[in-house]
Amino acid sequence: MLKSLKTIRARALQLAAINYLPILVKTSRRAVDSLRPVKPVDPTKQRQLLIDVSIIAAHDAGTGIQRVVRSILVALFKSPPSGIEMRLVKATRRRSYVYANDYSASLTGRAFAADSPVTVSSGDIFLGLDLSSRIAPRRQGDFLRWREQGVLCAFVVYDVLPALHPYWFTTRASRSFRHWLATIAIHADALMCISQAVATDVTNHMEQKFGIPQGNVQVGWFHLGADPTPCADRNFFPTSRTDRIPRPAPDELVILMVGTIEPRKGYAQILDAFELLWQEGHTVKLVIVGRRGWHTDDLTARLSQHAEAGKRLRWISEADDAELENIYQTADGLAMASEAEGFGLPLTEAARYGMPLFVRDLAVFREVVGKYATYFRANNGQQLAPQLRQWLDAVRDGIAITSEPVVPLTWQASAEQLKTLITRVGVANPCH
The missing domain is CATH 3.40.50.2000 (Glycogen Phosphorylase B;)
Known part of the structure; x- marks a missing residue:
């Protein structure tokens, strides 16, 4: 009973x-x-x-x-x-x-x-x-x-x-x-x-x-x-896990985004803004590291078939911890456009190298990296482009806010x- x-x-x-x-x-x-x-x-x-x-x-x-x-x-x-x-x-x-x-x-x-x-x-x-x-x-x-x-x-x-x-x-x-x-x-x-x-x-x-x-x-x-993996080689620029080409010229910036390709991550809006800058002649490169997620058939097709794919745009769908560490050390800055997050682990991973951060203005991001990031607010790529352009100019001139004062926790x-x-x-x- x-x-x-x-x-x-x-x-x-x-x-x-x-x-x-x-x-x-x-x-x-x-x-x-x-x-x-x-x-x-x-x-x-x-x-x-x-x-x-x-x-x-x-x-x-x-x-x-x-x-x-x-x-x-x-x-x-x-x-x-x-x-x-x-x-x-x-x-x-x-x-x-x-x-x-x-x-x-x-x-x-x-x-x-x-x-x-x-x-x-x-x-x-x-x-x-x-x-x-x-x-x-x-x-x-x-x-x-x-x-x-x-x-x-x-x-x-x-x-x-x-x-x-x-x-x-x-x-x-x-x-x-x-x-x-x-x-x-x-x-x-x-x-x-x-x-x-x-x-x-x-x-x-x-x-x-x-x-x-x-x-x-x-x-x-x-x-x-966020623990570092001592494996990076700044002389190489990644195209996939197994294929690398020489790093771009010193005046060509490399901006990184990390995370699963899913709707809330803001990839489409960032790509819209980069396209506007590329049309103006900017040579900045965008590297996206993240597996294909859900509700993103149009976006992943756009990334794969983009006219800049393999040139100013690279999507790496598979990267182990060592490869990701190499990419972090290669990049000149990190962009994070998520519309919501529980934490924002790429921010602390990037902060280990003190790189400039360009992130959406979310309360949780301010909790994690405080004033040591450049925050943006935008509803579309057209609104985002001028803010992105200003940040990239600051990164190139060496005057962008950096995440160097952030001290990430170890695991x-x-x-x-x-x-x-x-x-x-x-x-x-x-x-x-």
């Missing part, structure tokens, strides 16, 4: 998340909060930090969130949280969580036992580091069972853009993200955001969408890192900030 009741509860929670109905989520949150037993931590048993790696353990795409997940994990393995055993875990939509020992071995080079079902006890912490938006809503039975055993649940939030701007994403991705967001609204004891801007968005969304008041869920934030320092948030999970009224 008890098992059937738990099954019914888990199914009800799953429906609440999948239907994304505020009243269902709010009611489910109250029900879940009432289930936590007053259970002391067993002092003879070491607490576990169970880190979800469900997506990256199955396939590491090497971009975006997975670059962050991998970098944080490597740093955490070098310096684990004190007094807690760190274990990686994974699940699928149909299979409960197991220890991801094979993936742990691949990261550390150490031997681990075969993957086995996760066992928990009071005081353990589950950390959703990977964005498993299609898995977590189906694993609410696990979260429910763990909560009844005294486990605390925390999730890293990279942004809430698929919920705020669903038209920027595929229908499936936006729907899955909303299910995940409702799931964490129901189960999370703490949410760890990658910027203060995201923390504000999350707090507002939880209150406005689900009626969960501030303070009901701990919300904290940390910043991402180790980023992991230390995250560890501080982890130690506060479940502590009353924690402060950042």
Whole structure:
């Protein structure tokens, strides 16, 4: 009978998340909060930090969130949280969580036992580091069972853009993200955001969408890192991962953009502005490094078939960490035209070389690099072109604002900030 009741509860929670109905989520949150037993931590048993790696353990795409997940994990393995055993875990939509020992071995080079079902006890912490938006809503039975055993649940939030701007994403991705967001609204004891801007968005969304008041869920934030790879050669200019040609003449600037080719990144607007400058005779080169994303068939065809492709315009769809590092050191400046971001990792990566930054005026970008960038506001390429021209002239003359004063975190320092948030999970009224 008890098992059937738990099954019914888990199914009800799953429906609440999948239907994304505020009243269902709010009611489910109250029900879940009432289930936590007053259970002391067993002092003879070491607490576990169970880190979800469900997506990256199955396939590491090497971009975006997975670059962050991998970098944080490597740093955490070098310096684990004190007094807690760190274990990686994974699940699928149909299979409960197991220890991801094979993936742990691949990261550390150490031997681990075969993957086995996760066992928990009071005081353990589950950390959703990977964005498993299609898995977590189906694993609410696990979260429910763990909560009844005294486990605390925390999730890293990279942004809430698929919920705020669903038209920027595929229908499936936006729907899955909303299910995940409702799931964490129901189960999370703490949410760890990658910027203060995201923390504000999350707090507002939880209150406005689900009626969960501030303070009901701990919300904290940390910043991402950027470690250099000593591999660059400034004598070469990239055309692809394997094909290079001599770097352009010294008076020919190279401007870099980094990120997946997707609607919100502003690539089309930047390209429109560059085309206007090229028509005026400017020789500046634009290098775009990013994989093809979604809703961009017209844009990617434009990049591939452009009259300047291979000349003043280069699109590199595949670049490993070493290649990307080389490109950063080759560029004279970085442009970032995203209409929204959770952090803006290319800014800190470029700041390691002190290069000039030309970025859209977003609160999160000002949070990350402050006054050490040139900010623009524009609704189209025609509005952007004169601002871009002025910045390029300043870069060429050596008078552009540079990011040299910015001191990016290392991934180790980023992991230390995250560890501080982890130690506060479940502590009353924690402060950042």
